[in-house]
Amino acid sequence: MSDWQRILKDESIATLDKLHEKFGDAIDVEALKPAFENFQMRLTPSALNAIKEVGDPMWQQYIPTVEELDVVDGVIDSLDEDGDSPVPNITHRYPDRALFLVSPVCASYCRFCTRRRKVGDPEKIPLNQYDSAFEYLRQHTEIRDVIMSGGDPMMLSDRRLEYLFQQLRAIPHIEIIRIGSRITSHLPERITPEFCEMVQKYHPIFMNVHFNHPDELTPAAVAALDRLSRAGVSLGCQTVLLKGVNDDPKVMMKLMHELLKARVRPYYIFMADQVAGGEHFRTTVQKGLEIIQALRGWTSGMAVPQFVIDSPGGGGKVPLLPEYVEEINEDEVVFRNYEGKRFTYKQPKRVPAAEPLPAVAAESDVVPILRGKRAKKEGAVRQKRRKASGE
Numbered sequence: 001m002s003d004w005q006r007i008l009k010d011e012s013i014a015t016l017d018k019l020h021e022k023f024g025d026a027i028d029v030e031a032l033k034p035a036f037e038n039f040q041m042r043l044t045p046s047a048l049n050a051i052k053e054v055g056d057p058m059w060q061q062y063i064p065t066v067e068e069l070d071v072v073d074g075v076i077d078s079l080d081e082d083g084d085s086p087v088p089n090i091t092h093r094y095p096d097r098a099l100f101l102v103s104p105v106c107a108s109y110c111r112f113c114t115r116r117r118k119v120g121d122p123e124k125i126p127l128n129q130y131d132s133a134f135e136y137l138r139q140h141t142e143i144r145d146v147i148m149s150g151g152d153p154m155m156l157s158d159r160r161l162e163y164l165f166q167q168l169r170a171i172p173h174i175e176i177i178r179i180g181s182r183i184t185s186h187l188p189e190r191i192t193p194e195f196c197e198m199v200q201k202y203h204p205i206f207m208n209v210h211f212n213h214p215d216e217l218t219p220a221a222v223a224a225l226d227r228l229s230r231a232g233v234s235l236g237c238q239t240v241l242l243k244g245v246n247d248d249p250k251v252m253m254k255l256m257h258e259l260l261k262a263r264v265r266p267y268y269i270f271m272a273d274q275v276a277g278g279e280h281f282r283t284t285v286q287k288g289l290e291i292i293q294a295l296r297g298w299t300s301g302m303a304v305p306q307f308v309i310d311s312p313g314g315g316g317k318v319p320l321l322p323e324y325v326e327e328i329n330e331d332e333v334v335f336r337n338y339e340g341k342r343f344t345y346k347q348p349k350r351v352p353a354a355e356p357l358p359a360v361a362a363e364s365d366v367v368p369i370l371r372g373k374r375a376k377k378e379g380a381v382r383q384k385r386r387k388a389s390g391e
Helices: 003-011 016-026 029-038 045-050 057-062 130-139 158-169 193-202 219-230 249-261 285-295 372-389
Strands: 090-094 097-103 145-150 176-180 205-209 234-241 265-271 306-311 316-320 325-328 332-336 342-346
Touching: 016 029, 045 057, 090 130, 097 130, 130 158, 158 176, 158 193, 193 219, 219 234, 234 249, 234 285, 249 265, 249 285, 265 285, 285 306, 285 316
Parallel strands: 097 145, 145 176, 176 205, 205 234, 234 265, 265 306
Antiparallel strands: 090 097, 306 316, 325 332, 332 342
16 A cells, blocks of 8 residues: 555545544534534545634535525536446547546545535446547547546556556547646645656646646646646646635636646636525626636736636536726727726728739730839830830
8 A cells, every 4th residue: 555545544634423533613513514414524634734713714625514405496416427427437529638537536525526426436437447538539530639637537556557558549539638637736645756657658647637726736736737847747727616715816816826836727617506505605707706806917917817618518618807898899809907907009090902903915024013103104104115116
């Protein structure tokens, strides 16, 4: 057993009774049992140590609550991933890329998880049905980008991960392999020298890490990100906008700055999905636009991710921006900048059509091509010369 597997097994909290031992009366075991039974719980030492007090942003992300039982308009499969699943473990929604679910488990379980209907259940993300997934990927030559997800792919052993990399790299049309993982936050010990040495054989490999609050970028997490960067893994971050966690422009700006310092490119801020059991995490879309407006122009463009809604029902990701453009017409575009100041950009002027070239008899010498009044004048001069010479 490796160190990271031992930490996961021996030092994590996975029952309400142990959670009660840790936090006392803040945990009502009987009241939380229905939420726990709907979606399992596990907190690694890293997740536990990030909780400073009851109700803080880290607590909100990992501790079950009775609010998970209040379903108003939430949907079990809010993105209709199963509707776009032609074979087990594959979701093929976009033309040139596919989602490949390779692991059923996570190091810690986020209470806002959009895939909570199947994460934690090996029967719903089966590890013994890779063959049909690989065959589908081989047959669909339009797929050039595969995103490994789950659960968390980094919960697999190095040996199994290398098998997946080998199989994917053997498919000629697959150019990009991505890993969606929150392991650098939950279990940074998983980023071992052995993994970093192995992964370099299969580049280009990208990893979409997941941080929602600047406090998650602990020294151990930053060190894990550094190991990945030095191994050549390109890092981007997917953040979810969560009520009570990061729905504050100052918090979000600090998070983006800390990510860049750790050589992670902010990639997406997602609206929380309309998933049943996670509705209490949702903010308004206006709050997301407010945060983007507080970032754009007020900090480096590298620190401004795309703000997107993953369309309910399977429509895919749609980017949203604050309203900067006030008017567009044939003459100009009127818009406001990040400070609210109005500016005008002139549209290109329409160029009038050129006059047709006059018909000129072929001559032995080279005649320059002329247009407009000058062409008419030169043509008249040539006519006089011809008459004088008796042509």
